[in-house]
Amino acid sequence: MMKQGLLFLSESHMARAVVTHAPFARWAARRFVAGEEIGDAIAAARELNAQGMTVSLDYLGESVSSREEATAAADTYIRIIDTMVAEGIDGNVSLKLTQMGQDIDEEFLDTNVRRVLDRAKHHGMFVRFDMESSDYVQKTLDFFERVREEGYDNCGVVLQSYLYRTHDDAKWASDRRAGVRLCKGAYAEPESVAFPNKADVDANYVRVMKLLLERGTYPGIATHDEAMIEATKAFARERGIDPSRFEFQMLYGIRRDLQKQIVDEGWRLRIYIGFGKAWYPYFMRRLAERPANVMFLASNVFREAFR
Ligand SMILES: Cc1cc2nc3c(=O)[nH]c(=O)nc-3n(C[C@H](O)[C@H](O)[C@H](O)COP(=O)(O)OP(=O)(O)OC[C@H]3O[C@@H](n4cnc5c(N)ncnc54)[C@H](O)[C@@H]3O)c2cc1C
Incomplete structure (x- = not known):
């Protein structure tokens, strides 16, 4: 409630x-x-790198309806990528397609995201397309498939275990050797598309995690839920899946104790660092x-x- x-x-x-x-x-x-400026995110990233964690930087923003704002967001991502490289940060970037103009027009979105993908590719960097509410899932997967066919192999998607469709989407992604981040899902979704009970969301998480670990391409297991994390470790051990074939992912500032433990045990961990002035919806979802x-x-x- x-x-x-x-x-x-x-x-x-x-x-x-x-x-x-x-x-x-x-x-x-x-x-x-992490703060409102690129420098704040870089400082946080440097600290996490020193603790053995990689990072993904997210310039917070979504549901952008003006062309100027979307173009400025793409410019900012290009600056972030250049700064990360110049500062020797071990990491990549995550972005939302609605921040790049998905609600404005398809061609405009293409131009913005391609600029970011080109710069990232030039530096050998990966770009993650975050997943937003269920209305955007198919559009985001279609967009991903199109840019992959155009030769951008440096991008990946996110799937959410609360959606009924996710197991099928995970098979679809695995067939295309797409890098997937698996999370539970952070938006208010109706029962027509998403499991209403946490137990079902968790059971689906484990089911999809197993599929991705066996058939996927370097999946990101994004959760702070110890039961999900333990299930992943147990499955990897049972199937002899090397820790270098996937990574855990967690959000900046959440369960730092668990973050440290995962790294101390020798698993890979990436921390997602949100920063920027448009922090309100991100903050409310965390609450x-x-x-x-x-x-x-x-x-x-x-x-x-x-x-
Ligand atoms: C790296 C990363 C990227 C993500 N990207 C997306 C995305 O693209 N699209 C999307 O819809 N969602 C995304 N999410 C959010 C995700 O969908 C969940 O909403 C969020 O991770 C909480 O779920 P959980 O797996 O941690 O499990 P939960 O069952 O929600 O939580 C398990 C435990 O983790 C701790 N915990 C969880 N959240 C918090 C919090 N906010 N504050 C303090 N403790 C907390 C608590 O101890 C809790 O008991 C991402 C999450 C991560 C970690």
């Missing part, structure tokens, strides 16, 4: 205005967001995943807003 409410608020302009101006919320968001801190945050935000 609270989860659905937070996901609803993540798309509300009014709530965005209140929360983004509340100093306490800005402070709280810093737990999940929705863990309602425990929400009452604390809400009472402080509204105290600040109305004092």
Whole structure:
């Protein structure tokens, strides 16, 4: 219930205005967001690299409706890639197609994403297309297939275990040797497309994880759920799958204890670092995943807003 409410608020302009101006919320968001500037993300990445973790940098932004904003986002990604290379950061980038103009027009989207893919390819860097709400899944997979056919082999997709379709999509991706990040899914989805119960989402996660580990191309197992992580380790050991054939992925600032443990045990781990001024929807989705801190945050935000 609270989860659905937070996901609803993540798309509300009014709530965005209140929360983004509340100093306490800005402070709280810093737990999940590395900062607002490229330099902040690079500093966080350098620290994580020193701890044996690779990174994926995400310049936060989504549902962009102006051409200027989408073009500027692509420019920023190009700057991020160049800066990562210049600073010797071991990592790649993740982007959302709606930030690059997916809601504007297909040709415009193509131009923006290709600019980013070209620059990344020039440096031998990988680009992950994040997955957004279910309305975008087919469009995102179609877009991915098109750019792959054009020769961009430096990109991959994300699949979400809460969707009924995901096991089939994982087979589709494996047949194309596509790199997949597997996550549970972070959006409010109707029962017509997604499992309503957590137990089913988790069971599907394990089922798809096994398929990707056996048949996929360097999958990213993205979760903070110890049960999912243990199931992955156990399956890899049982099938003799070498730890170099996949990686775990986690979000910046979440379960740092578990992040360290995974690396200490010799598994590969990539940390997804979100940064930028458009942190509000990303932050709200992180709150929705863990309602425990929400009452604390809400009472402080509204105290600040109305004092
Ligand atoms: C690297 C990465 C990339 C992702 N990319 C996408 C994407 O492209 N599209 C998409 O829809 N979703 C994406 N997600 C989000 C994902 O779908 C889930 O919403 C999120 O990871 C929470 O699910 P979980 O697997 O950690 O399991 P859960 O069952 O939600 O959580 C398991 C445990 O992890 C801890 N935990 C989880 N979330 C939090 C939090 N916010 N704060 C504190 N503790 C927490 C808690 O201890 C919790 O009990 C991504 C996640 C990761 C790790």
